[in-house]
Amino acid sequence: MQSDNVIDLVLRAKSGDEQAKNTLVQQNQPLIKSLLRRYLGKGVEYDDLYQLGCLGFVKAINKFDPQYQVKFTTYATPLIIGEIKRFLRDDGAVKVSRSVKTLYVKIKKYLLLKSGDIEPPTLDEIATACGVTKEEVIFAMEASHLPLPLYAGNTNDDSDEALCLADKIVASDDSAYLDHLMIKNMLARLPVRERQVILLRYFRNATQSEVARRLHLSQVQVSRIEQKVLQGMKAYMLAGEDAI
Known part of the structure; x- marks a missing residue:
């Protein structure tokens, strides 16, 4: 049975509490790292795999409902794996450069951060946040599809x-x-x-x-x-x- 503290942190993180979200990520680093190990040696850097794992973990935070009657870590595990596998699947077809892979992860992280906003970020906003041009943003996003x-x-x-x-x-x-x-x-x-x-x-x-x-x-x-x-x-x- 998971502690009330975990539920409290998840609920606070879902409502936009960055400190609660960061605490959850820190507490669950062993889980994220253990899951990404099986995907090492597949052409993606460790740091990128870790960032993808964190993206999946944050998605789990945003989607989790305590009424699911399942431990949060149990719920988060397939989302972490899914984020990594999706990237590996798309990357395997694309064969893009290291810089594009890194930008793709950075864009996804920014979009996830802004997912709670009323209006989705514009291309200009994404490009500015990532320090690249609009063309580079579109290149990286399309490269995954x-x-x-x-x-x-x-x-x-x-x-x-x-x-x-x-x-x-x-x-x-x-x-x-x-x-x-x-x-x-x-x-x-x-x-x-x-x-x-x-x-x-x-x-x-x-x-x-x-x-x-x-x-x-x-x-x-x-x-x-x-x-x-x-x-x-x-x-x-x-x-x-x-x-x-």
Whole structure:
């Protein structure tokens, strides 16, 4: 049976008492550390695993109800494991850099901290809190959901300027940045060949010539497919899902 002190700390933490939350985290460090040990050696730094474990633990605090008739640590355990496993699953598909992994954890920590606010934080607020640009925030957030990073740069055949898929579709204002999150759905709806072209061009940094060689197409065909998809995706974002 858990002590009344634990219940009191959980209730205070749920109501926004940072000291109570920190006390719970400190008291349960042995639990968090014991659970993350099984995931060592899987390509994620110990500190990142610990931060993910803490995120899962804080989620448990926010969701726990004393009426569940279960010990708080018993309730928290699957949430801690789930947070780590979800990151490992997504990271395994993404293969992003160490810096992006670290930023992803930092963003999740900030979003969890602000989860009790009436209004969710804006991209500007997240970027400011994490000390990065809005593009970097979106890159890190999308990296956990797409097979490859959405905002990876790409070099045009005729220029040294970096291209960004989202920049090719819509203008760079705040509403457009939010619309960028629709790109995952658009890619899933494309025919296989068109999706391959876009993934190679904008996610693998391949030139049109390289794409043509890999897919056994002419460079002209690659260019036409690319322009067709970009126009369709732009229409999708402007008119809704039925545009593609």
